[in-house]
Amino acid sequence: MHFTSEQRLDDDVLEREFLLGEIPGALWMSGSATAPVPLILLGHPGGLGKMHPRLVARALGTVAEGYAAAAIELPGAGDRPRLAGVDEARADLQRAAKAGEPVSDEIVDRLVLPLVEQAVPEWRATVDALQSLPEIGGPVGIAGGVTAIGVRMAVVEPRIAAALLFAGSYVPRSMFAEARKITIPLHVLLQWDDEGNDRQLALDLFDAFGSEEKTLHANMGGHTGIPRFEGEAGNRFFARHLK
Template sequence: MHSLQFTAESSSNGILERDFLVGDVPGVLWSPAAPASGAERAPLVLMGHGGGAHKKHRAMQGRAQKLVTGCGFHVAVIDAPGHGDRPRSAYDEQEIAELRRAQAAGEPEAPIVVRYNARLAELAVPEWRATLDALQELPEIGADGPVGYVGIAMGTALGVPMVAAEPRITAAVLGMMWPDALFEAAKRITVPIEFVLQWDDARVPREAGLALFDAFASKEKTLHANAGDHVAFPMFEVDSSVRFLARHLGREVTSQA
């Protein structure tokens, strides 16, 4: 079992940012710089970044800012295998080259992305669970507090098997991913789900998103469908995800900074 080692720290605009390592997996933890009076612990939200991105991508930073300043959450992201500060393997390079070739030729990318993400999930889920173990040893988080998950696109490809495998996660925001490799894991998920899709998505067709949404066994699951293509994901959905997690992790939204 690997312990968490902080490697850098900075603070700005009421947010404490701490880089860390769990074994050789790099991550970042954002926390309130000054906890609310009397609040010894706060819930933890794990976030999965998108394909080709990294733990400090602007989308991750933007969501973290709203979750930390709006609800007082702790928010953690780790680099997925072959992403961010982690070296690419020969397999990573092979799959990425095949994806670029298919995109340039106008061929379907789904078979490649689904296969590659499924392999990343096999590696990432144990890493995420070890990271969660280590984070819950921190006194400001603790082992008995609620845990949420947010991951769109590749964050869903890795997040669905993670949520299915990890009973400590009590609510999740997911969406915009092909269902092919995720059906069986989705059928084991019973926690509340907020699911987003783009109705005119040229990459992940609406039928694919609807099929994955239907597969979740959750009694409470909400579908948010917005007009537009894959890259037209509306920012107001980020605010919705904050309210969803606040409701299910037992916090109040005090700000939408």
């Protein structure tokens, strides 16, 4: 990993862009922290450039709570090489959605599984690289992003101590067996009136999670209308488990 740029976002927060091999990423941390802080990986739907304003907003909140925040580009997104099969599956999914047809498990598998296969080793390598920095230490959290990546990370990466996941969309049924293996605390968000989300699948997924501490927060407000107070709830969840 090497850092490619550095800028101060406000009086305290430093944004550092990096390359991990060919994968672009960004790290946000306090410029004034005097001891190592826990890391929270910020998930996102892909496209670091397009997502940048929203990621910065989340990162500022995360750093203010006493963590470092980091995000890397998803496989096939932004300027990274396309994943042909995933692009095709996405087109099939959009076709089905437009036609008002149910999205088949087969399409979801083709869309999500290759992404998970490639992204999880990359996220783990990111943890390796960032944990080697003197400014970062302690347990690692995951916040949001592609739920299936969070599920796999929670199972295979022992440094992940807590995960905040979005319930639902497009977690392959074939990954429910993995969901049952999760033991770390989970904080799960569900937008109850998100018509593009399969609510029953979301509830089934929550049910499947093996964790002894798992909490589902369901709210109204549509796909993008997560209430502001859920930000605080997420902070308290991480404070219980990363500090």
